[in-house]
Amino acid sequence: MSMADNLRKVAGLTRRGHHRVDLSHPARSPLGSSVVNCVLYRDGVRQPGTETVEEAVHQVRRHGHDFVWLGLHEPTETEFARVADLFDLHPLAVEDAVLAHQRPKLEQYGDVLFAVFKTVTYVEHEQLTSTSEVVDTGEIMVFTGPDFVVTVRHGRHGSLGPLREDLEAEAERLAQGPSVVLHAIADHVVDDYVTVADAVQEDIDAVETEVFSPKAGHTVDAGRIYQLKRELLELKRVVVPLGRPLERLSTQPLRAIDPAIRAYFRDVADHQARVTDQITGFDALIDSILQAHLAQVAVAQNDDARKITAWAAIIAVPTMVCGVYGMNFDHMPELHWRFGYPLVLGVIATACFLLHRGFKRNGWL
Incomplete structure (x- = not known):
């Protein structure tokens, strides 16, 4: 089935029942292709579907005040080739959109602006372990032209269906053109960053509380801390690089961005x-x-070492005394005295008691 046929099916479904076809899971589109949605907007109002995306583009360019929003999910190179030809997208941007795994960035090709956003979601878990997945990432590529928006989504989350519905509820805002859609996507992505960061903070607080608990000692699994740090590094790779593209969008004049929208960026x-x-x-x-x-x-290991050393010192006293009396000599101190045996035992007990008391006082036991 060709790309045009898939788009025709999307348009027909929209015209008859105004149903939205969206992807919120890793499976392919119910239409059997990468197409999620294709909608024509006139003065910010969603229009009935057209027969083909080519017809939608023709209507847009005939009226001059409309734009098309085409959404795709993980398209193949073949599926995206027709879209690229129709909207005259740059080959380098097309390659990035198909292959994915890009850093957040903003590039301008003539009148078309190409933006890459990394999406992120928090993975719920009952308890953080050394193998827990905390964040899951994806990507949204956005081509913004004078009369079109093409969004390409990669990953298991980041559906733009709810965002589209919110924008359609504000026709006056949507009538400002494609740059409004780009801003809404950027705002949606960054809002998710805030949500995920707050959730990760709860995990960090839980680990911190456990580490500094008086009863924790050295029983805390260091693997959990390392895993949390790895997941935080993944989140950092998503959030931090987006700073520069957003700075360009908010400060530099770009042909694809309405100056009135720049303040919102x-x-x-x-x-x-x-x-x-x-x-x-x-x-x-x-x-x-x-x-x-x-x-x-380290402190717990040092305490254990001191305890072992203290008990070894205490045990050394009877070992030494018994060792001396175990030698086969005729002339030993008090060897033939009736009270010699109890005396030696008393000396051993007294020495062990004094050593134990000293170690206890010094905190070794």
């Missing part, structure tokens, strides 16, 4: 900067927790 950039600072603080805090745990382990 500054708000998104502020939120991203706050999450970046929060994650940096988490990283330092986890390092401190890990160092504190290792210090606790």
Whole structure:
């Protein structure tokens, strides 16, 4: 089945029942392709479906005030080739959109702006273990042109269906054009960063409480701390690189961005900067927790070594005395005295008692 046929099926479904086809799971589209949705907007209002995406583009370019929003999920190179030709997308951006695994970035190719956002979601777990997955990441690529928005999503989460519905409820806002969609996606992605960062903080607080609990000692599993640090590093790779693209969107004049929308990107950039600072603080805090745990382990091992040394010293007294009297000499102190045996036992007991008392007083026992 061709790409045009798939898009025709999407358009027909929209025209008849106004149903939205969206992907919130890793499976392919119910239509049997990567197409999620194809909608024509006129003055911010969703229009009845057209027969083909080519017809939608023709209508948009005939009226001059409309735009098309085409959404795809993990398209193949063949599936995306027709879209790339129709919207005249740059081959380098097309390659990035198909292959995925890109850093967050912003690139401009003529009148088309290509943005890559890393999405993230918090993985629920009853208890953090040394193998727990804390964050799951994905990607959203956005092509923004004068009269179109093409979104390409990779990963098991990050569905844009709810976002599309929110935008359609604000027709006046959506009428400002494709740059509004780009801002809404950026804002949606960064809001998820805030949510995930708050959830990760709860995991860090739980580990910190356990490490510094008086009863914890060296029983805390260091693997849990290392796993949390690895997951935090994954979150850091998602959030931090987005700072520069958002700075460009909020400060530099770009042909694909309405100047009236630029101020809204500054708000998104502020939120991203706050999450970046929060994650940096988490990283330092986890390092401190890990160092504190290792210090606790070292102190506990030192206490164990001192106890062993103290008991060895106490046991050495009867060992030495008994060893002396175990030698086969005729002339031993008090050897033939009736009270010699009790006397030696009393000396051993007294010496052991004094040593135990001294070690106890010094905190070795």
